[in-house]
Amino acid sequence: QALQLFIDHRRDVILRRTRFDLERAQERAHILEGLKICLDHLDEVIKTIRAAADTEVAATQLQTKFGLSERQARAVLALTLGRLTKLERGKIDEEYEQVIKTIAYLESILASDQKVRLLIKDEMDEVVKKYGDDRRTEITDQEPNELSAEDLVPKEDVVVTLTHRGYVKRQPLRVFRAQKRGGVGLKGARPTAGSDAPSGTREEDYAVHLLTTHTHASMLFFTQSGRVFQLRVHEMPERERQAKGVPVNNLIDIGPNERISAVFVRPETEAEARYMLMVTKNGYIKKTALAEYANVRRNGLIAINLQERDELNWVTPTTGSDDILIATALGKAIRFSEKEVRAMGRDTQGVIGIKLGKGDSVAGSATATPGGDLLVVTERGYGKR
Structure with a gap:
């Protein structure tokens, strides 16, 4: 019975892992299909992007003119025009063929219990080769002490x-x-x-x-x-x-x-940090006491309430008196004392930390060390201290 439970566990691990890999491979294939469409109409795609007033308009026009999905359009717009023009059709086709083979391979595992059993056997054989040795513990009749896993x-x-x-x-x-x-x-x-x-x-x-x-x-x-x-x-x-x-x-x-x-x-002590500061893509910030997250369950807790199309991308532990830096995608930055932000409970949205211009978004956030230096690195690899 114990052996069957272990086999069932290994089967569940393999199936979850395979579904995870399959989902990622299908996402990549979808993006590559969009890139192939754009390469077929490269001049017109570039013209459409340049003529658009902003990324939202560009995404809509790419979907309308070339039949791209929203995800494909976003992937194309994530490329600079320089990178877009340098895409090689041969490499895209080669990667697409490889991803399709990967999808077929992963789907074959999910469709065949025999393949799953063979994977269980092969992986256990590898464990035996790597770790197999004589038993190191002695089985006795003594009463065990109360021990935790840690x-x-x-x-x-x-x-x-x-x-x-x-x-x-x-x-x-x-x-x-x-x-x-x-x-x-x-x-x-x-x-x-x-x-x-x-x-x-x-x-x-x-x-x-x-x-x-x-x-x-x-x-x-x-x-x-x-x-x-x-x-x-x-x-x-x-x-x-x-x-x-x-x-x-x-x-x-x-x-x-x-x-x-x-x-x-x-942090293990309040001397290291008392709060954590959250920053969203749309410029909202929120400070919450670490004690609010003392008991986080396996299925998680709500850390911050987000508006539609906003994302939580930066979280930093703070002492309560740190300076906060927020930089935007268009090259703007703000520095302010953490003391200006009042602590809030878990199930709250936070307040505006930086006002963003049209088409701008937060690109990064960090705590500032008195007397320290700040290194800024751009998307294209330029750095400034």
Whole structure:
């Protein structure tokens, strides 16, 4: 019975992982189809974009003239005109064919219980090869002491990585040895497919959050829709440097249309931080006491109420007397004291932190350190200190 429960668990893990990968592959195929349409009418597409008054008008006209979906139109507009003109049809076709093969491969797994069983067997064979050894614990008749799961986990410094496509893992900090200036560094991740999957699967993935902490700490995960989740670091899977990790939705109950937009290690004392400051794409800010989020359930809590088409993209722990910096996509910035923002409860919207001009949006937010420097980096790689 225990063995059957374990097999059922492994089947559930594989099916959820496969559905997650399939959804991402289908999204990418949809975007590539839109890019192919634009390449077929490149001159007219560029003319339409240049003639539009703003991005909303451009998106509507692209959908009307070329039959693009809203998501495809947004993907095209996310490219600069320079990048759009440099797109190579051969590479787009090649990637599209590869993604279609990936979709077929993932759909075949979901359609075949036999393939799922073979995957369970293959993955367990790999575990046996890697970790198989003699039993290290002794079975006795003694009464066990009251222990929590955390008591069984050594306190160890680790690095937690979360990728663009939602894969998370932790690694011991010791695997990243210190190097002198000018060193080439080490690969911290290499998201790749299984040996029997089409080549190139998940090749466009990359790390977006990299945090150092320890195994007894907690982390708060915020989604763009305004929800917050909490996860103990030791509950995250430990993986090797070049392993991809596991889908974060296997660990917390985020929705299919949600993505993690902000992550930080929960401060352990009020001396480190008393509040957290949230900033949305449309310029709203909200300060809430960390104590409001002392008991975050697995299915999450509402961190902030958002207006339509707004997103929560930046969350920063603060001491209550920090200075806050907010920068916009059109190059404007504001700095003000956190003391000017009153603390609010969880289920609130916040207040306007910066007034945005037409077509502008918040591009970044950070706390300012007295006497420190600020490094600003643009979308095209220009930097300014």
